[in-house]
Amino acid sequence: MDNKIKLMMVLITLSFALSSCSVEEADVIIHNATVHTLDELNSKAEAIAIKNGKIIAIGPEHEIMNKYYAPNTIDAQKGGVFPGFIDGHAHLTGFAKGKLEVSLVGTASFEEVLERCKNFNPVVEHEWLIGRGWDQNDWNIKQFPDNVTLSELFPDKPVMLTRIDGHAALLNKKALEIAGFTVDTKIQGGKLLKKNGELTGVILDNAIEEVKKHIPDYTYEQKKKAFIEAQNELLSYGLTGVHDAGISQEDLAFFKKLEEEDILKINIYAMLSVTTENIDELQNFTPYESKHISVKSVKLYADGALGSRGACLLQPYADDTTNYGFLLYPISFLDSVAQICYEKKIQLCTHCIGDSANRVMLNIYKKYLQKPNDRRWRIEHAQVIHPDDRVIFNGVTVIPSVQPTHATSDKPWVESRLGKNRLNEAYAYRSLWEQNKLIALGTDFPVEHPNPLYTFYSAVFRKNFFVKNDKPFAPEEALTPLQTLKGMTIWNAIASFSEQSKGSLEVGKDADLVILNYDLLQAEESIMEKTEVLYTFVNGESVFKK
Ligand SMILES: [Zn+2]
Structure with a gap:
């Protein structure tokens, strides 16, 4: 064999040996992605390697793919990768509890509120009927309701229907009775609305807190069931x-x-x-x-x-x-x-x-x-x-x-x-x-x-x-797409003293991230139709997969 060819073969073997011994094992690699790190320079990258819940490398495709091997390698197909939102x-417990209560969000009339209460089929039995999410501004009659029909529908079961903002609620007569509310009741930081000298059933702010004291709590198992669904x-x-x-x-x-x-x-x-x-x-x-x-x-x-x-x-x-x-x-x-x-x-x-x-x-x-x-x-x-x-x-x-x-x-x-x-x-x-x-x-x-x-x-x-x-x-008060994404990630990390480990994709930080099928920063108005979450990772663990 020609000496030149011999030398080349030796060199090729050597370089293979060198490169294979420098390959490091990671737990997860995400590549072929449009990675927005949201670090201080708003750097972009193409691939990320994750090990033991942390980001161990982030950079160009070839750099990460040449250096790391992982049993779980995800091709993001150019989709957007962002720090986890x-x-x-x-209000996490409120949201989870909502899984046990009748949702009144988006009701177009008070009649629809009553209809949803009537048809509500709870996951778990409870002494009270609790509802949440009505907004009289969405109704054709944009006034606070009263409890006359509600009390007729539910003469024996106490009912509390909280407004969308949680600062007002409608109670039926049974619930008012259990709370001990009469026309003479006065509550600091709260209000009981009256019409023609009688309680309408609508109560505000601290009065709602008073009522909550009378509502038996759900059991741990019930709450756990609701929490898992919510999470x-x-x-x-x-x-x-x-x-x-x-x-x-x-x-x-x-x-x-x-x-x-x-x-x-x-x-x-x-x-x-x-x-x-x-x-x-x-x-x-x-x-x-x-x-x-x-x-x-x-x-x-x-x-x-x-x-x-x-x-x-x-x-x-x-x-x-x-x-x-x-x-x-x-x-x-x-x-x-x-x-x-x-x-x-x-x-x-x-x-x-x-x-x-x-x-x-x-x-x-x-x-x-x-x-x-x-x-x-x-x-x-x-x-x-x-x-x-x-x-x-x-x-x-x-x-x-x-x-x-x-x-x-x-x-x-x-x-x-x-x-x-x-x-x-x-x-x-x-x-x-x-x-x-x-x-x-x-x-x-x-x-x-x-x-x-x-x-x-x-x-x-x-x-x-x-x-x-x-x-x-007021479009002049809009945020830019980048400001918005930072507001949903790194600035929230700063607002919670956790920017050392969360909020951006950087080596050493927790591998909390989301893979989308689309690069949100393109910020077209059609983002909502286009964007899908493909994966969510928390601490390097895949916790959601489409
Ligand atoms: Zn709040």
Whole structure:
């Protein structure tokens, strides 16, 4: 043989030997993908290698494919790969419970509400009939209902039907009786509506909390069944994490038990609810951290919601000119919670809808926080904010946590509540983002649909996906597709102190990711029809596959 050929063969053998011994084993490889890492440089990549739940390599196709081998190799066929979506504000137990209750979302009339209650066939038997999700603004008669027909339909079974925002509920006579409500009942931070000197059955805010005390809880097994169903649904939307905006100690114990039984797959960043009744818990607050659960923050409610005119405004409602709404607690109480949170280094997340509630709370924040600070205190909803008050978000680095689908769902009636002149104050996401170049995005599910693609659509196009030929609402307040995706991932990680391990696709971080059949950043209006979730991974484990 020619010496030259001999030499070449030796070289080829040698290079094969070298390359094969440098091949490393991974658990999963995702390749042929359009990977948006959402790291600081918004780098793109084509392939990812995952081992022991972490991302061990990310880069060009040839680099990853030459270096790694994995028993599970997924060809993404050029589809979009993103960090797992995180919902920045939701109610997980409420959503799971919804699987046991009659859904009244999307009812076109009060008659339809009654119809759904009559036909409801529960998964588990319960003493009460619980429903949720009606909105009188969707009905032809846009007024609060009364309980006359409901009480006739259900004379012996107590019924509570909560409004979509959770701030109003309709009770039948049996339920009012069990709660001990009469025309003379007075409740701080709550209201019992009356007509001709009689209770209509509609109650607001803290009155609902009173009623809840009389409703027997579901058993662990019932709740577990509902949770599994709910979790599977969330994972199928590409959600890998949820910020639960208000849990009780019982909810936390429930999550811990689910984790013990290896049922919990989704990551939960939970805010402990604080009220006048459990303020002692706040004094003894200890953070909690496990594989899937993190508790470092508390949730405080400053006011109610716009739909039920419970949001606290600086000027009266345009469609109820003596009504300003109301704060749920005295300012001194709101202030004392902030003080404890400041002293004990707890993250404070406060529900503020009206411009008065926002002003009160932002000024309380300003009293305790300096600039710069890394407390990451949040305003949940940040829905109606006087333009003069926006600068406080930047002034003391407060994170606005908003729900883009609220803007597009509320659009049909929000002008009647606020009037034309105040509309520029509402759902001003772009202006809020400007403050710290950061905004946390969520859905408030079960108030809105949990699918984060609707959030993307509403934030970018400012239209309601469910309304045909919808006109955009204040399009100048739209977020860009990239801002929106960051708001659904890395900025939510920052808002929950978890950006070291979550929120972007980088070596060393948790392998929480979603594979779509489409690159969302193309951001065409037809994304909703085009986009499908193919896989969801949490900690390197495939938890959903289409
Ligand atoms: Zn909420």
